[in-house]
Amino acid sequence: MLETSARLLRLLSLLQAHREWSGTDLADHLGVSPRTVRRDVDRLRELGYPVNASPGTGGGYQLGAGAELPPLLLDDDEAVAVAVGLRTAAGQGVEGIGETSVRALAKLEQVLPNRLRRRVGALNAFTVPMLSGPGPSAVDPNVLTELANLCRDGERLRFGYRGHDGTESRRSVEPYRLVCSERRWYLVAFDLDRADWRTFRVDRVTPKPPHGPRFVPREPPAEDLAAYVSEGVSTRAYATHAVVRLLVSREEAAERISPTAGVLEEEGPDTCLLRTGAGGLDVMVVHLMMLGFDFEVLEPAGLTEAIRTGRDRLTRALCRSERPGADDGNL
Template sequence: MLETSARLLRLLSLLQAHREWSGADLADRLGVTPRTVRRDVDRLRELGYPVNASPGTGGGYQLGAGAELPPLLLDDDEAVAVAVGLRTAAGQGIDGIGETSVRALAKLEQVLPGRLRRRVSALNAFTVPMLRGPAPSTVDPAVLTELAHLCRDAERLRFEYRDHDGTPSRRTVEPHRLVCSERRWYLVAWDVDRDDWRTFRVDRVTPKPPHGPRFAPRTPPADDLAAYVSAGISTRAYASHAAVRLLVPLAEAAERLPASAGTLEPDGPGACVLRTGAPNLDVMVIHVMMLGFEFEVLEPAELTEAIRTARDRLARSLARAGGSGPRTRDGADRTPGPRNGSGAAW
């Protein structure tokens, strides 16, 4: 059995990790009796932690927001500084800490007093970040934390969604996880009406409460949800799909290519395979040529022909402009053609 101090910390962690617990569930997790749980909850209250309790068979314990911050955590100024930092990291999609920031922010805002919430909101509203490169998609941190809570508590989400062309639709989903790419957030969820898994850009989501009821979590569509989302936004979303062998090591390609370029697979020490998509083969030609690597087309065969067509068109344009590709002494054009899966490279 856990010692009292360790058990109190474990109880507090459980209350922060889930919106509501029954007394029996907490007793089972802690390995104690329901009576001990009640005594431990009273101790947390004496320490200043706002634990709410609802009676009856459907009741339970819930960590609520209080008039004072719980002791031994943060003073007012520290709490504001942490919340602002977490909101900034969550909203800008900083690599490696974005998803963690949302989880931490969801826990902090659960117990943040109203007066401090207003200070945090005012500071965020009147602060303009200066970023390098193009501005990221605008995501309201409040929406992120709302989605994080619904994922955590396994509650259905209702929202309005705007497609890439701005067409609105109403969706009801069972949210599973938030996934952060370089500068965008995505929600992986089970679409109740379409009876299938879907990926939604969070900057296009407008929650429409009330939410609920709760649901039993489903088996996720993949073990690696980051790879699943990457494949969805780079390949599955498009009509034309292709696989090309990049003649560089996997680590080098992964460092230079964003997740939106496609998914990478190892293919020996000096190469890797990129699986990607595009609206049509003409766009695919531009896409693979702009990758910045030499490559071999693995599939489809039509892509090789489309590249040849593009090469010939460029050669004719160069000729009309007074330029040409490299030629032999007898005048034959030596401009290389694309190689397909049989082996040759650009």
């Protein structure tokens, strides 16, 4: 009986780990016959787990959605990650998730072993989230879940999109991944109408079902999707691009420059490269000055002239301000 129970738990863990399994693959992983797999699947169904089965050579088993939520199997690291994630979810820009997170966390902590409860407590007690100013527009959690499911299942997504200038458009894409940065969510997807990869802010997405059909995922636009999104929102989205050398280490620069403000590349112990964008050269000058670091312009050449023009303008303003009687308004 103990052996059968352990095998059922192992089978459930396999079904939760992947979207679909063939009967042969499950039998190989469990070291049993396909007939035993079928019997174990029936036992899981009796316990309330909705295991779907499709016949034929291309068929298999899939853990489906049921009327009630059955118990989940989590290993130690997964349980800690879920508990910590629930505690911090309220600050991640997902609308209405705070109260729900508290309820879910209460249920989870009730069954956590003491060793895991101590790990979760330590992480939360000695971790302080840094939230800078008012957050961006909250993301509808239903939309976020819908996009995540489409990415997982490889189904085409149709949606309405509101651009940064307020213009509305209809899009048809092959969704690939969701990326979260600074309490804002982005969807990385292949835009079928534009035949290229695009990054969309999720709070501007309005899904327009029905979705589909299924598709075979393409090669992603970059191995590091977080860096790809960072470059997209900080550089590619702007008309003017620049590369400058900051005279500080990458670690020091990263403390003040967020991934949405530019992409940092390590160059040496005391310097790093910053790739960033702006609406124009004059705006770029202001952007770089506000960073608070000494820098050297590498490109474009026109940025150096824009800095020189700004310097001359500031010098003239300073000279006027320092004239005798300037404090009286007699300029």
